[in-house]
Amino acid sequence: MTDATVLIVDDEVGFVDAVAKRLGKRNMTVFKAFNGDEAMTQLTKNPNIQVVILDMKMPIKDGLTVLQEIKDAYPLVEVIMLTGHATVPTAIEGIQHGAYDYLMKPCDFGELNAKILEAVALKQDHEAEAVDARVSDIAHRMA
């Protein structure tokens, strides 16, 4: 069991590779995607993905659109927005749409690490809540 299952979405291949390698070394399962569509495919293929690191500025589909698609299809998956300075307002909008947090590029690796773990913990909480809710729902119905 790894610490976290992460999907990195960025059009910068070099960046994705480097970050993936480093996160992999820190006991995380890392999936890579280089655009929004690939990200959705990866999410479908790997339902155990817990956290998505999503770049805001990508060709074809920008981060905000992808975020909305993810939140629609997988509401429990946490998303950390990755942004250049100029797209901070978009990132804030992203948070309003349910992203967990945002990080500024180039990001501090330690910070990224910590945020991923926090997000995972939050997701697990949410899942536990969801399970509890379902259990109590079932119990309620049985009663």
Next chain:
Amino acid sequence: MSSEKNVSYNKLSRNIALTIIAVSLAPLILVGGLIFDQFRSIYHEKVYAHLAELVDKHKHEIDTFLKEKLSEIQYLNKVFTYDQLSDPVFIEKTLKGLRQQYGRIFVDLGVIDENGKQVAYAGPLDLLGADYSQAEWYTESRDKTTYISDVFMGLRRSPHFIITINNMEKTPWTLRASIDFLAFSSIVENIRIGETGRAYILNQDGVYQTTPLNNHTISLDPAKSSIVPAAVRGVTIREGLDENDETYITVSSPMKNGEWTLVYQQHYADAFSAMTRSESVTLLIFLLGGCAIVATAILISRKLVIRLQSMDVESELMSKQIVETGKLAAIGELAAGIAHEINNPVAIMIEEAGWVSDLLDDEKGQITAAPEIDRALRQVRTQGQRCKDITHKLLSFARQSDSRVTEISLPSLIEEVVDISMQQAKYAKVDFSLNFDPNLPKITASTTELQQVLLNLVNNSIQAMEPVGGVLSIICTTSHGSALILVEDTGPGIPAANLNRIFDPFFTTKPVGKGSGLGLSICFGIIHQMGGEIEVESTVGKGTRFTLRFPLPHPMNQEPSKEKLHD
């Protein structure tokens, strides 16, 4: 270029002034001239009519006087006989009676026989037996019943004139009376108007019959002047020049059946003195009014053009400012684009370095150069971080390169500016001293513009202190309901002569090509647009202090915003 402009401004000013003067003076002159002309001719007529009436009246008076005297003597002639009158006692009594009745007008009384010899005489002189047969008046009067002579000297050597009445009986005889010349003359001389108005009487040959002008003794020579009247009847008025080249008016009227002429003379200036006076008063008023109009026109046009000039300068400055702002915005956009593009490669470099150090951690034991590699990687990470800081600062400077008004926290804005200037300050050996009031409320202003202003002030201060270095202190506080930013340096200061010009556009003390002289004027424009104020104090050798004052929003609207953004 500026002199060319000045010429055009001067031309404009002149044109405005001329137009005002022309429009206001032209009707004044026309109306004034018309009224003046009318007044003149009416006054002329009035004066002439007055003089004509005067002369006519006096002519009648004198004529009447002469007729009266004549009829008085005629009465004597009718009532008394030759025999009675030639009696010396009787004639003496008669003269006495005449004098009692009519005053001392009659000087003497005499009876002359057919041969021109005076046979009876009463009077002050001893003229009994005088022979008048050759006297001009006697020969002249021989064929007339009544006769009034011209003034002459006669036997008594003093001017007088004589009334004679001829009796055409079988032995003709003549009654004659002398009239006191002075008494007669005074009637005429009493006709006086003004200072120069005088009257006298001329006979047909132009000989004075009364004391002439400005002369108290009568000489019976013909008058030298050309005043010999031409008219036979009525009153004639003429204007002429006398020996002093002064215009005078001559009014003449024939009398005593055309034998004599009553002449009245008066200097033109004297006759029209009232008119001249009112004319000169009018002229004075006109001149003063004209001067006032001209002065006002010049003053108004000057003021107008000065106002126009300042408006032109303002608009010129404004357009310069717009160009400058546009340039700044373009540069900002470019910087933002570049910074953003640099972020990605820098991010990859940092991550790759991180990956190398991750790998190194596993192999530390086997590689002898591990500490050195570790150090190099750390250096790559540190420098990458610096790149990131720089691009972020650039971005934050370029962000919102418009004049949208937002709520700004002054301390963080100043810190950003200071961060940008830090490198320059380091080279100039300038230390920053920042002092912010922690309770400073936010102000509403345009971030970009305020950044521009502060950057300008900070850069100016740093440049001023450049070779020597010093302390640049920025204080941010509130006072009397406004936010204050003090930018104070320990530089060389600004000389008093330049101090009130530093906000002028294009004023610069920097060498040609180094400064546009626009920085502070743009600051001034921006601050004033915000409703704030900018002031400068400077002491040469001590330093310079710029004070920015911004109005704070009304306390009612001053909701301390709790949500703070990550940055």
